[in-house]
Amino acid sequence: MGRHSLPDERGTDVPDPRPRARGRTVALTTALVLVVAGGAAAAVGGGVLSFGGSCEDDAVRLDVVAAPDVTPALRAAADHAREKEVTSDGHCIDVHVTARDSYKVADELRAGKGDPEYDVWVPDSDLWVRRVGLGTERTKVSPAGNIASSPVGIAVLPSAAKSLGWPKKTYDWQQLATATLKGDQVRLGAADPARSATGLLALAKLGASARKQGGEEGDTRTAALAKALSTRTTDTDGRLLDTLARDGSAAEQGGPRRNEALILSEQAAFEHNASAARKNSLGLFYPKDGSPRLDYPYTLVADDEMSTDTSRAALRFMAMVSDEDGRKILAERGFRTDPDRPSARLLTAAGARSPQPYAREASEPPSDKEVQEILGMWTITVQSARLSTVVDASESMSQLVPGRAQSRMEVTKSSLARALEGFTDEDEIGLWEFATRLDGARDYRELEPTERLGEHRGGATHRDRLTKAFRALQPVPGGATGLYDTTLAAYKEARSTYVSGKFNALVILTDGANQDPAGISRSSLIAQLKELSEPERPLPVIAIAVGPDADKDEVQQIAAATGGSGHQVDDPAQIHAVILEAIMKAGSNRP
Structure with missing residues (x-):
């Protein structure tokens, strides 16, 4: 596969003219990585690894990307390795360290595009390694231990x-x-x-x-x-x-x-x-x-494609950074190497x-769930959100949630009310409900327009009116799920009232597949949503399938047509967390 040169600290891509003594040919399991790491550390402690001799001809090159704050210490450690001619399996290690913001590397590895031009990644926090793990096409990353903390x-x-x-x-x-x-x-x-x-x-x-x-x-x-x-x-x-x-x-x-x-x-x-x-x-x-x-996790990148020489060199450098000289280098630059006994x-x-x-x-x-929730809250707080919320009011929403003495609608209302608490008065939120032929021939009805939560009218704020409207939601006897016509109408309305500078989105909650044979088809809906979408004015659909009868594939297809995301929750109480997670994901994808 082709490789691309790493950007230097100034943000310019500078190809390295020297030949790279590396190849990714021998697969390593995570267990083997840990065994080699332990062996390398033991060898250093026992003085088994050889030092000295010429390093010019057979050095193993190791490329490291690191958070900018720890980069100077790792470069000092790399210089120390060259000066002392530190070896791995008889080969000197030639370590090159490049500073890159951890979030940029995490996003790159999460996307899994291309072949990374580095063997080791040292972000400033395990949070970034965990973020990589959320990607479906992610590059494999294998944390081998933490080298410092702060x-x-x-x-x-x-x-x-x-x-x-x-x-x-x-x-x-x-x-x-x-x-x-x-x-x-x-x-x-x-x-x-x-x-x-x-x-x-x-x-x-x-x-x-x-x-x-x-x-x-x-x-x-x-x-x-x-x-x-x-x-x-x-x-x-x-x-x-x-x-x-x-x-x-x-x-x-x-x-x-x-x-x-x-x-x-x-x-x-x-x-x-x-x-x-x-x-x-x-x-x-x-x-x-x-x-x-x-916590600065020392992380191997695509270790299943590394050569044995490269993987051993990577773990040898980690062992060196963790020994007495390495800890001294880190401590001199303000890092804790013994968290319980800082100097x-x-x-x-x-x-x-x-x-x-x-x-x-x-x-x-924080847990992954807590991280997603706090990032979702941050996204809508910083950008200010404009969300049009569309809730399924079909008869099936009256069914009890397993393990609870509450209906789907009751738990949904409670979760929406909790989500509302996370929005500020500058955010704009509206509410529609839908079921077949809810309003004459239409399957949908606007209950509250999309306005600022802090807007005062008639002695009450829009937040007060919206909270009251949430509480008043009830399943419609005999009502079926008129999903397609409603989604198209709501999207057109949200598009026509789009507000620049805010995070605009359409949130749809449904507990079943479309049940309106007189309405448009799914293919027609998706085609029209794609035509209405404007990349320069993003308006993602966040579609949430609630309960075991909901069609996750359907909501994913509908949401994908707008650059949004589809989700399924078995318990409506999860709606709050899913909305924040989806907002965070959609917000991070904005141009």
Whole structure:
């Protein structure tokens, strides 16, 4: 297969003129990878591997892509390997490390297109490896161990530290976010959670903290805080420190106020403080409900296609990075190599002070479901959503959900109400219901127009009216599923009322296949949806088949015609999570 050169740190593609001593011919199972890794580590510890001799003629080249923050340490380790002529099976290893944002590599591997031009990937978090695993055409990735860690907290300039009571006062995530996002006394900045593990881990902790304290209002509170945070985000971690106030003052001459606090890793604070003047140095808050950690998984890429020499060289380099010299290189650059016993030097340099809980055990990472939900919430919060929601009101929605004393309609209404809590007042949501001949000859009826949730009219907000309309939904006696005509009519309406700058989508929930023989056919519906779709003004259909009788293939075909996604849930209580997951997926595919 053809290969493409890696982009260098400046974003230009520079082909390497040297021949590559590699080939992907010998398949390795994951079990063999782990055995070789253990053997390599043992060989290093016992001094079995040979050192010295000429490396010019038979070196095994190893290409590594890594998160920008850990790249300098890995390059130093690669230089150390060359200087010491470190070998694997008698061959010197020639390691080349390229910096690339973890989200870009994850998206590339998830798509599974082409043949990656690297053997090892070291992202800053296992979150990205897990994202690759969600792709249906994904490239195989095999994590072999973690080489370092760095907790995530909120770094503050001296002026902000004083006003927040640092270091003596401790906060949980929700309290700290509220203190820095409400008003304009202390400005908090972050990197985009869709592109930054630091931002995503912090947002997940913020959400968990808000739900713990706020009960049913937790999702609404999280969305409100996320909305405030979204106005102060940068595209990537690399640009975040550029938003920090200079000379300790947030007020900039002739410009907007800069941030006095940042969601940052301990290692990033360490690096900043190493070159910052005292008035620009950072102190770190470690929230008392737990600091999530970046964990830097050393990951083999397409190891089932690697040659034996390359796979052994990859594991030899990992073993070297994990030995005493490698740990020293990482620690000198602000990484924790023993999470439970961080060095006093590192902590002091990073801005940790007692009684901040900097040494407590890391909090549990968010689950895949939690990640999808928080990213879905972030997508609709940042972009503001305009969703036309169409709910099946056919008689079959009165059937009881197995294991529950509630009907499909009752559980659906409850799940929709919960989903509504995650939207802000700037989001626009409408509601239709459908069943055969529901409104004269039509199979559908508009219950609430698609308007801002915060819009006041008649003494109530649109959110209030929509909540009331959700509660009033009832199955129609004798009503069948008029899916095709309804979908086409709703899509045309959503297209004619499209609002630029928002995330526009049509959400359809149905518990059965189309049952209206007098309406259009599926092929006609799909053809018309394709014709109505406009790539420059995306309007995906998010179609959810509810219950065991629903046709998943049908909703997938309908949604695919618009660039959307089809899903099936056995329990309507899953609708909330699926909507957020689908929004996140559709949002990430936008041009």
